[in-house]
Amino acid sequence: MPHHIVYQKIFDNLEQVIKGQSGTIRKLMAAFFSGGHVLLEDVPGTGKTTLAKALARSIDADYRRIQFTPDLLPTDILGVSIFDPREQKFSFHSGPVFTNILLADEINRASPRTQSALLEAMAESQVSLDGELRPLDKLFFVIATQNPIDYHGTYPLPEAQMDRFTMRQKLGYVEIDEEISILTDQNYQHPLEQITPCVNKADVLKIKESISSIRISDEIKNYIVSIMRATRTAEGVINGASPRASISLMKTAQALALIDGMEYVIPDHIQELALPVVAHRLILDPKMRFSGRTAEEILKGILDNIPVPV
DSSP states (O other): OOHHHHHHHHHHHHHHHSTTOHHHHHHHHHHHHTTOOEEEEOOTTSSHHHHHHHHHHHEESOEEEEEOOTTOOHHHHHEEEEEETTTTEEEEEEOTTSSSEEEEETGGGSOHHHHHHHHHHHHHSEEEETTEEEEOOSSOEEEEEEOOTTSTTOOOOOHHHHHHOSEEEOOOOOOHHHHHHHHHHTTTSOGGGGOOOOEEHHHHHHHHHHGGGSBOOHHHHHHHHHHHHHHHHSTTEEEOOOHHHHHHHHHHHHHHHHHTTOSBOOHHHHHHHHHHHHGGGOEEOHHHHHTTOOHHHHHHHHHHHSOOOO
């Protein structure tokens, strides 16, 4: 199946369920195809979990969900070895991380220790348990949701964990017509019930393998690096974007170009993705945070000042 048709089928499925979020869906798909992971951050009830479930249902692949709670343990995510007295040996019982699409719901409700259990899995696509390396599936995608950190019972994600997410997105509230449409859709049954797989795992893996064939010129690479270097010297930023952020921006831009049916990356792709890919990785000086300035505002200023390649 041609790549743009695979994308369009999934996109159409998601749009049935998530109204007024076409831009968010487009960027989510770019992260998914590029092999990254996504953090959806917003107030409860805006559709974060529904979006994750709709993506999983659109693809004929394995899907697991973990509800993060304060008493969740790392073994609840990764799995555990249990001694079998009959066989006189340990047998491994795999945890929910051994799947294709993993929904980590309300990730910031669990302790930092448990949050960190996902780190290696997300970064290396493998899990180390009992001295053994256990690889995860080629199609392994984490879509995590979290409530704003000022909500009761939340633990802010550590910087190392935030950096593992390719992209952070906010859904926000939709327009009045779209909200009325949501009520109409929910009148008899949840739209999720109508979602059925429209593509298979092989279709998605072919797209993931094709991303590297999308050309990215030296001028565009220089543009990416210039943006990242500017974050490291920006006023009020303690830690700027790392080389991992540069790689994430490059790969998601390649995926977006492929989605657009193009053979190469253009500056528009970089500008569209810079905020969701980079802003959550910047660590601001506390004085800057208290003054109300955000990482997004700082990044917008950087993008306005860096010459765009032609």
